[in-house]
Amino acid sequence: MSRVSAAVPAPHTAAGERLADSAVIAQSAADPERFAEIFDRHAQAIHRYLARRIGDEIANDLVAEAFLVAFRRRGSYDTSQPDSRPWLYGIATNLLHRKRRAEVRQYRALARTGVDPVSGGDEDAVLARVAAVTVTRRLGAALAALSQGERDVLLLVAWEELSYDEVAQAMSIPVGTVRSRLHRGRKRLRAALPDLDPATLDSGMELP
Amino acid sequence: MNEMDLLREFRAGRPATDLAAISPARRQLLRAAHGRPSRTLGLPRLRWQLAVPGVLALVVAAGLLVANLPASSPRAVPEAVNVLRLAAQTAGNSPDLAPRPDQFVFVESIDASIDPQRAPDGVHTVYRPDLSDRRIWQSVDGTHDGLLLTRTRPGSTWVRSPLPGCRNGRMDGIKGDQVFPHAESCTVDTSSVLDNLPTSTDGMFRYLYSDKNGSRTADQRAWTKVGDLIRESYARPAVMAAIFSAAARIPGVSVVHGVTDVAGRPGIAVALTDLGVREELIFDPATHAYLGDRGVNAEDQDSGKKGTVVGSSAILRLAIADKSGVLP
CATH class of the missing domain: 1.10.1740.10 (RNA polymerase sigma factor, region 2, helix turn helix motif)
Structure with missing residues (x-):
C-alpha cells in the first residue's frame, strides 16, 4: 500500500x-x-x-x-x-x-499532544480504533528518541517495504549494519510500548 | 501485532500522492533536463514539453480537428512557409512597445491546462479538462515583484500567485499566504522581454537549434523552442519577425486550416508533430497576428483519441503595465 x-x-x-x-x-x-x-x-x-x-x-x-x-x-x-x-x-x-529537527519536533508534538502534525484529515482510522491515542503518543516519543539511522532503516522497511539489501544499497551501509539498526530500533520501540499485546489492543483489528 | 505492525499502521491513512502535488517537481526536472536554470518558485509558463503523451495531457472538449498530416516531410510545405513569412512581416511591422526596466509585461490569456488526476479507484489516472483565465505581470528587468492571477472557469475567484523579483541574488520565499522576505536565492529572470536575441533569420535559426541532442529530433526541439519563446513573453518586433522567419525553415512544418482557438477565434495554424502531439501555432487568418497555440493528439493516447485537443492557450491581450496587479 x-x-x-x-x-x-x-x-x-x-x-x-x-x-x-x-x-x-x-x-x-x-x-x-x-x-x-x-x-x-x-x-x-x-x-x-x-x-x-x-x-x-x-x-x-x-x-x-x-x-x-x-x-x-x-x-x-x-x-x-x-x-x-x-x-x-x-x-x-x-x-x-x-530536516531532521523538523521531523523530530513533529514526533515530539505528537507525543506531547496526541495530535499528529503530519496526519491530516480522516486518516489513521485504524490506529484510532486501536484505542490508540496513548499508543501513538508513545510511538511518537519512541520515534523521536531513535537515532537518525535507526529511524531511516525502520521506516524504509516498514513503510516502503524495502528489503535489507535494498536499504543497505539506499543508505550505502553494509547489510549487517541494516540488521543491527533494525534490531536496536525495534527493541527501543518495544521498550516504549510495553503493553503491545493483542489483548490490550482493539479486538476489532485483524491480526496477522 | 508487534511493533513493526504498529509502525506500518502509523500514518498509513495518508492519501496517495496526487499528481498535482508533484507536477512542479516534474517541471523543475524537465527544466534541468533542458539545461534551463530551475526557478525556485516558478511556473508562469506551462511548457510544451509537458504535453508528453500519457503523462500530462488534457482533454479540452473542443474541436476534433483531424488532419492527415505526414509524419514528417523533408521540408516545410510551401503553404506553411508562406503563413510564417506573413506572420514575420506582421510582427516586424508592429510598433515596438519599448518597455522600461521598471515596467511589467502584462499578458491576459485563456489557458486550457492539463490536469491528470487520480481516479476514484485510487489507481488509474483520469484526465480532466481545466479551463482557466490568466493574467500575468512579469517584471521586465526581473527585479520587481510580479503577479500571476488565475481563475478556473466557470466564474471562480482569482487566485494570486506572487512572482517575487530577484534583488542581489535573493528573493522572497512564498509558502501559502506567508511571505518570507529574502528567504531564497535566485537568478534574475528577464525572459519576459525577448530583446537580446538574434534579429536575423540565420542567427535565429542557429539559436533555435542550439540545444543539445535528445531523443526528439533537432527539428522538434527547435519547434518547441519557438513556442516556448513566444508564450507569455514580449518579443521586440525584429526578434519576433526573426523567430517566425526562422521557424519557416524548420523541416516538416505543415499547415492546418479551419482551426478554432480556445477563445473561439478562427485561425490558421502551422504545426509540427512531436511525441504524438501536433503542436500548433495559431495565427489570425487575415492579419497573421499570433493568437496562441494548441496541442492536438496525432494518434490515440491515454489523454484522448486522435484529434483530441490536449492543451491550448489563447492570448487575448499583451501590453506593458506600470504596476504589478494593475490592468494596463
Missing part, C-alpha cells in the same frame, strides 16, 4: 517488456529528457514516503530536490542495479536529514 504504481505507460523494448530503470538512466546520459521516465515511475512513491515522514509541504520541495540531485548524478548510477528505487530512496532520505 505504500507503493503507488504509476499509471503512465512505460516505454517497452521491441519484445514488449518494460525497460529496466537502469536502461532508462543509461539512455538519459545522452538524452536528458529520458530521465522524466524515472520520475514518472517513482516520484509518487517517493513523495508519499517523504510526506509521511515530514508532511506534505516540505515533501513537495524535497521530492523536487531529490529528483534534481538524482538527475545530476545519473552519470554515476550503478547500472548493474535494474531497479532505481533504493538509489532514489537513499537520495530522498539523505535530503530528509537536513
Whole structure:
C-alpha cells in the first residue's frame, strides 16, 4: 500500500517488456529528457514516503530536490542495479536529514499532544480504533528518541517495504549494519510500548 | 501485532500522492533536463514539453480537428512557409512597445491546462479538462515583484500567485499566504522581454537549434523552442519577425486550416508533430497576428483519441503595465 504504481505507460523494448530503470538512466546520459521516465515511475512513491515522514509541504520541495540531485548524478548510477528505487530512496532520505529537527519536533508534538502534525484529515482510522491515542503518543516519543539511522532503516522497511539489501544499497551501509539498526530500533520501540499485546489492543483489528 | 505492525499502521491513512502535488517537481526536472536554470518558485509558463503523451495531457472538449498530416516531410510545405513569412512581416511591422526596466509585461490569456488526476479507484489516472483565465505581470528587468492571477472557469475567484523579483541574488520565499522576505536565492529572470536575441533569420535559426541532442529530433526541439519563446513573453518586433522567419525553415512544418482557438477565434495554424502531439501555432487568418497555440493528439493516447485537443492557450491581450496587479 505504500507503493503507488504509476499509471503512465512505460516505454517497452521491441519484445514488449518494460525497460529496466537502469536502461532508462543509461539512455538519459545522452538524452536528458529520458530521465522524466524515472520520475514518472517513482516520484509518487517517493513523495508519499517523504510526506509521511515530514508532511506534505516540505515533501513537495524535497521530492523536487531529490529528483534534481538524482538527475545530476545519473552519470554515476550503478547500472548493474535494474531497479532505481533504493538509489532514489537513499537520495530522498539523505535530503530528509537536513530536516531532521523538523521531523523530530513533529514526533515530539505528537507525543506531547496526541495530535499528529503530519496526519491530516480522516486518516489513521485504524490506529484510532486501536484505542490508540496513548499508543501513538508513545510511538511518537519512541520515534523521536531513535537515532537518525535507526529511524531511516525502520521506516524504509516498514513503510516502503524495502528489503535489507535494498536499504543497505539506499543508505550505502553494509547489510549487517541494516540488521543491527533494525534490531536496536525495534527493541527501543518495544521498550516504549510495553503493553503491545493483542489483548490490550482493539479486538476489532485483524491480526496477522 | 508487534511493533513493526504498529509502525506500518502509523500514518498509513495518508492519501496517495496526487499528481498535482508533484507536477512542479516534474517541471523543475524537465527544466534541468533542458539545461534551463530551475526557478525556485516558478511556473508562469506551462511548457510544451509537458504535453508528453500519457503523462500530462488534457482533454479540452473542443474541436476534433483531424488532419492527415505526414509524419514528417523533408521540408516545410510551401503553404506553411508562406503563413510564417506573413506572420514575420506582421510582427516586424508592429510598433515596438519599448518597455522600461521598471515596467511589467502584462499578458491576459485563456489557458486550457492539463490536469491528470487520480481516479476514484485510487489507481488509474483520469484526465480532466481545466479551463482557466490568466493574467500575468512579469517584471521586465526581473527585479520587481510580479503577479500571476488565475481563475478556473466557470466564474471562480482569482487566485494570486506572487512572482517575487530577484534583488542581489535573493528573493522572497512564498509558502501559502506567508511571505518570507529574502528567504531564497535566485537568478534574475528577464525572459519576459525577448530583446537580446538574434534579429536575423540565420542567427535565429542557429539559436533555435542550439540545444543539445535528445531523443526528439533537432527539428522538434527547435519547434518547441519557438513556442516556448513566444508564450507569455514580449518579443521586440525584429526578434519576433526573426523567430517566425526562422521557424519557416524548420523541416516538416505543415499547415492546418479551419482551426478554432480556445477563445473561439478562427485561425490558421502551422504545426509540427512531436511525441504524438501536433503542436500548433495559431495565427489570425487575415492579419497573421499570433493568437496562441494548441496541442492536438496525432494518434490515440491515454489523454484522448486522435484529434483530441490536449492543451491550448489563447492570448487575448499583451501590453506593458506600470504596476504589478494593475490592468494596463
